[in-house]
Each structure stands twice: as C-alpha cells, then as structure tokens.
Amino acid sequence: MRRIPISIICSVAMLVAQMPPGFAQNAVSTPAQPAAFGPAQDVTPPAIVDAFKAFPKGGDQLSKRIEDIIVADPKLAPDLAKYVQTAPDLNKDQKQAALRGLAAALNRLGINAAELPVYTKEGVPPVAPVYGEVPPFLPIAAALAALAGICVVACVGEGNAAVIIPVSP
Numbered sequence: 001m002r003r004i005p006i007s008i009i010c011s012v013a014m015l016v017a018q019m020p021p022g023f024a025q026n027a028v029s030t031p032a033q034p035a036a037f038g039p040a041q042d043v044t045p046p047a048i049v050d051a052f053k054a055f056p057k058g059g060d061q062l063s064k065r066i067e068d069i070i071v072a073d074p075k076l077a078p079d080l081a082k083y084v085q086t087a088p089d090l091n092k093d094q095k096q097a098a099l100r101g102l103a104a105a106l107n108r109l110g111i112n113a114a115e116l117p118v119y120t121k122e123g124v125p126p127v128a129p130v131y132g133e134v135p136p137f138l139p140i141a142a143a144l145a146a147l148a149g150i151c152v153v154a155c156v157g158e159g160n161a162a163v164i165i166p167v168s169p
Helices: 003-018 046-054 060-072 074-086 092-109 137-159
Strands: none
Touching (some): 003 137, 046 074, 060 092, 074 092
C-alpha cells in the first residue's frame, strides 16, 4: 500500500524526463485553413480550353497562346499540365504544342528546372526533427519529482522503523 505513491511519482518523473521539447507544439505549425462545405471544384480555366479549341491542329500558334496565358497568370500552369494529361480529346500535336508553350512560358518567367530538387522513386528524403532549447520548466519539474520521491521514501521510512526495546540484564 505504501509503495503505490512511490511508483506513481517515479513513473511521472520518468515520463516528464522523456518528453521531447516540442511535444505540444510543432516547430513549423501549419496555418489554419477554412473548412470545406462542398466538394472541391476540379474545373479547367476557360482560357486554356478555348486555346485548345481555337487551334485543333496544334502548332506554333497554340504554343504562343499558351505561353501568353501562363506568363499572364503563372498559377494556371498546374491546371494546364493536368488538362494536357487528362483530356481525352487532345491529339498528339496539341499536346506537344502545349508542352512547348509551357516550357517557353517558364523560360520567360525565369524558372529553371535545374534549380529544383530531383526526387527519386524512394520519395522525399526524411527531414531530421528540429528540437529547440529545452523548456525551462522541464528540469525544474524533473527535480521537483525527484524531491517528492525522496520525501515520500523518507516519510514512509519513519513509519516502518522498528521499535527498539532495551533489554535489561
């Protein structure tokens, strides 16, 4: 019965000592994002679709049009790539013209593929965890837990002391 408080204090002290410094908060916290109330829209911008409809045989005119669209709004580049990969009605010439136009637009914007990391089939290499300083409360909490354990042992030890009765000869 008297060993229970000692075991509880020791287990709490061991848990506190093993807790990493960034347990409750991550060093790089993600910003809050609004909740989505409906399904995500997967719609290709009309400018891209109109460019492909205007030039059904592809060619340099389609490349120039796509280049101008991407330079005007660089955020449309992922939509263009997705549309070229998934649209069933595009022919080979249109796809090649789209890729040439995208490459020309990226060159005009100054984006070079050599500046970006190349990932292999293994995926992105793991990032080592970043631990900051040890929080100031952690050593204090560990010391207080140790002192509480010593106090419990000392207090319990006094109650178990054997009574020495002097024996007279």
